[in-house]
Structure formats: C-alpha cells, structure tokens
Amino acid sequence: MDKEKNIPIEDGNEELNEAQAAENTTEEGLTEENTTEMETETSENEAETDSEKDPLDTALDEILKLKDQLLRTVAEFENYKKRTLKEKAELILNGGEKTVAAILPVLDDFERALADNHTDDPQAIKDGMELIFKKFTKTLEGLGVHKIETDGQDFNVDFHEAVAMVPGMGDDKKGKVIDCVQTGYTLNDKVIRHAKVAVGQ
Numbered sequence: 001m002d003k004e005k006n007i008p009i010e011d012g013n014e015e016l017n018e019a020q021a022a023e024n025t026t027e028e029g030l031t032e033e034n035t036t037e038m039e040t041e042t043s044e045n046e047a048e049t050d051s052e053k054d055p056l057d058t059a060l061d062e063i064l065k066l067k068d069q070l071l072r073t074v075a076e077f078e079n080y081k082k083r084t085l086k087e088k089a090e091l092i093l094n095g096g097e098k099t100v101a102a103i104l105p106v107l108d109d110f111e112r113a114l115a116d117n118h119t120d121d122p123q124a125i126k127d128g129m130e131l132i133f134k135k136f137t138k139t140l141e142g143l144g145v146h147k148i149e150t151d152g153q154d155f156n157v158d159f160h161e162a163v164a165m166v167p168g169m170g171d172d173k174k175g176k177v178i179d180c181v182q183t184g185y186t187l188n189d190k191v192i193r194h195a196k197v198a199v200g201q
Contacts, residue, residue, distance in 0.1 A: 173200035
C-alpha cells in the first residue's frame, strides 16, 4: 500500500520539478530577450546621441581651426607691420646711400684737381673742370636726374616758374622762355625743382 502511495507522489514531484524547470527556462528566455532588447535600445540611443553630437563636434572643430588660422594671420600681419616699419626707417636713414656712393668718384676728381699744383694754365684748369662737370652730369643721369630744357620752350607751369616777364619781345616770343635764371631738374620724370625762367610778354 505504501509503495503504491509513494509512486504517485514521486510522479507528482517529477511533474512539479519539470514544471518548475519549464518556468525557469521561460523566465531565463524572457530575461535574455529583455536584456537583448535593452542592449539594442541602448545601442540605438547611443547611435542617436552620437549622430546628434556629430554636427556640434564638427562645428566646434571648425571653430577651433578658424580661430587658429585667425591667430596665425594676425601674428603674421603684426610681423609684417614691424618689418615694414623697420625697412622704412632704414630707407629714411640710408636712402641716399646709392646717390652718395655714385657721387664719391666725382668728389675724388675734385680733390685731385685741387691737389694738382703742376700747372697754372687757366685753359687746362677749365678743361679739367669741364671733364668733372660732364662726369657729374652723367652720374646724375644714371640716378634718374635730368635737366629741364628751357631754350626756346613754351612756358609750362608743370616745369617752369616765371620770375620775370619781358615785354616787347614780339609775337613770336610771347609765352616762350626767354632766359633761364636757375636750372630745373626732374627725378624719374618727377619735378624736384622747377626751372626759374623769364617769359616773353
């Protein structure tokens, strides 16, 4: 009798165990599914967050890049200004170096002429002075300095300065340069000194 009673109890226990195992398996399956769903949602949220941050990060990177370029440009401009001011100061101080260097040989000729005591011939002295004058004129022309022509020229306020009006010179001399009181010069086609002239009236 007892044996017969034990058998159903054992069978009942087995059924209970199987039912519990099935429930556990179902719960584990549900737990795994829930975990997978949560991971998927988290990944999607992270992807959405990353996609939302990308434009901002890109904009910030671009701002930093532009700021760096601006700072470099400002620094380069400041260096350029300093360099330009330095060059300008040097040009003001030493701008006449080329001119002086070109004139020094003429000065040497004057010194030699004055130191020459071997002749008292006025013509030889005059010829020597003319040679030095021609050399000096050629040197000035090499520097861009040219004499303003006045002989027989029409009076031109751009090049001439009238210091006297000469009446009674006739119609053909009216408005023309009669005499040059002081020679005028141009430097690279720019008037640096007007020729002072007498003009026919």
